[in-house]
Amino acid sequence: MSNQLSDRINSVTPSATLEMAAKARELRAAGKDIIGLSLGEPDFKVPDYIREAAIQAVNDGYNSYTPVDGYGELKTAIITKFKRDNGLDYAPSQIVVSTGAKQALYNVAQVCLNKGDEVILPCPYWVSYSDIVKLADGVPVEVPTSIDTDFKMTPEQLEAAITPNTKMLWYSSPCNPSGSIYSKEELRALADVLQKHPQIIVVSDEIYEHINYGVTAHASMASFEDMYNRTVTVNGVAKAFAMTGWRIGFIGAPSYIARACNKLQGQVTSGANCIAQRAVITALEESPTRVQYMVDEFKERRKLILSLLNGIEGFKCNEPEGAFYVFPDVSAFFGKTFNGVTVNNASDFAMYLLEHANVATVTGDAFGNPKGIRISYAAAEKEIREAVERIKSVL
Numbered sequence: 001m002s003n004q005l006s007d008r009i010n011s012v013t014p015s016a017t018l019e020m021a022a023k024a025r026e027l028r029a030a031g032k033d034i035i036g037l038s039l040g041e042p043d044f045k046v047p048d049y050i051r052e053a054a055i056q057a058v059n060d061g062y063n064s065y066t067p068v069d070g071y072g073e074l075k076t077a078i079i080t081k082f083k084r085d086n087g088l089d090y091a092p093s094q095i096v097v098s099t100g101a102k103q104a105l106y107n108v109a110q111v112c113l114n115k116g117d118e119v120i121l122p123c124p125y126w127v128s129y130s131d132i133v134k135l136a137d138g139v140p141v142e143v144p145t146s147i148d149t150d151f152k153m154t155p156e157q158l159e160a161a162i163t164p165n166t167k168m169l170w171y172s173s174p175c176n177p178s179g180s181i182y183s184k185e186e187l188r189a190l191a192d193v194l195q196k197h198p199q200i201i202v203v204s205d206e207i208y209e210h211i212n213y214g215v216t217a218h219a220s221m222a223s224f225e226d227m228y229n230r231t232v233t234v235n236g237v238a239k240a241f242a243m244t245g246w247r248i249g250f251i252g253a254p255s256y257i258a259r260a261c262n263k264l265q266g267q268v269t270s271g272a273n274c275i276a277q278r279a280v281i282t283a284l285e286e287s288p289t290r291v292q293y294m295v296d297e298f299k300e301r302r303k304l305i306l307s308l309l310n311g312i313e314g315f316k317c318n319e320p321e322g323a324f325y326v327f328p329d330v331s332a333f334f335g336k337t338f339n340g341v342t343v344n345n346a347s348d349f350a351m352y353l354l355e356h357a358n359v360a361t362v363t364g365d366a367f368g369n370p371k372g373i374r375i376s377y378a379a380a381e382k383e384i385r386e387a388v389e390r391i392k393s394v395l
């Protein structure tokens with residue numbers, strides 16, 4: 001029988017980061033000693049006070065369906081967080097809690113896009129944006145940036161990418177995979193371009209907000225008065241609180257978008273997990289300074305991995321200002337042969353590192369940039385040292 005699946009699912013590319021992690025697990029099961037630097041996952045424990053809040057919630061008997069858009073107390077904590085950290089004023093009707101920031105992004109695409117609507121994605125972008133857009137019948141419009149401009153889109157590039165069909169602009173800052181951060185001035189310059197195109201909605205993915213190494217202060221597009229009514233601010237607890245598996249993300253948005261996300265979610269997943277939501281109330285109510293120790297540790301690892309990678313000829317590294325990835329340009333290796341394997345592109349390169357150096361990374365193609373690979377340094381120092389040593393030895 002031929003493939004009876006929908007065109008929709010047949011058009012989706014599997015998540016490259018999850019796929020690489022699965023491949024690494026497979027090789028590990030076959031007895032290989034693989035160092036995994038492919039997943040964007042902090043290697044820290046969830047802080048005690050958050051774990052205790054979850055245990056308390058279990059013992060307090062939280063076990064029922066939750067309100068579709070999140071517990072009222074959690075929305076209050078999110079509103080306080082947006083005000084405290086970002087200077088943003090949201091009402092409860094503008095907040096929706098979802099099963100991870102990923103679902104929040106998926107909801108927004110589903111409720112905002114019609115067939116053929118274009119979504120501008122500065123490259124490199126987070127791995128799932130392009131497929132989330134396609135699943136909503138939208139058309140991703142990639143805007144290439146380069147390491148020489150710190151992987152940031154200029155106002156001129158934005159202007160040039162806009163057509164009458166442009167409906168949205170999506171970006172993450174701090175950026176996964178590049179670690180670049182748009183300053184307030186840079187965001188203002190992009191907003192000035194958007195002023196001429198009032199139909200464009202912005203999705204500002206700020207999930208790495210707190211993982212910032214102190215060079216460029218975090219800024220939110222919605223903090224500009226003229227952008228507030230057409231910006232969706234996405235955030236979550238997976239990265240800053242090391243809570244990837246707890247699956248809680250959220251948006252602050254214009255009410256009509258929040259209402260639509262609520263309606264969609266009510267027919268898809270219902271409200272997010274009750275225990276995780278209770279724990280996140282505590283995570284957000286406490287000061288972000290309580291998780292600063294993780295950021296400090298990531299900063300040390302960043303320094304280490306940059307100095308090690310810069311010791312390998314052919315690696316051209318940017319200096320990430322946030323998140324926990326480096327995105328080196330490795331195009332100097334393309335066309336060369338190592339151990340009988342010719343490396344023609346970033347995918348070949350990542351595969352070569354996996355099979356010959358036993359180090360898992362992710363090809364830049366998955367992020368819309370064919371010259372780079374993403375290396376996560378959310379790993380122990382010993383692993384980082386060993387991984388770069390191995391990479392060096394096979395090149």
Ligand SMILES: *Cc1c(COP(=O)(O)O)cnc(C)c1O
Pocket residue numbers: 040099100101102103126172175176205207236237238244247248249
């Ligand atoms: C990890 C990540 C997400 C998804 O977060 P979850 O809350 O785990 O779903 C969204 N955007 C970016 C840029 C990420 O790196």
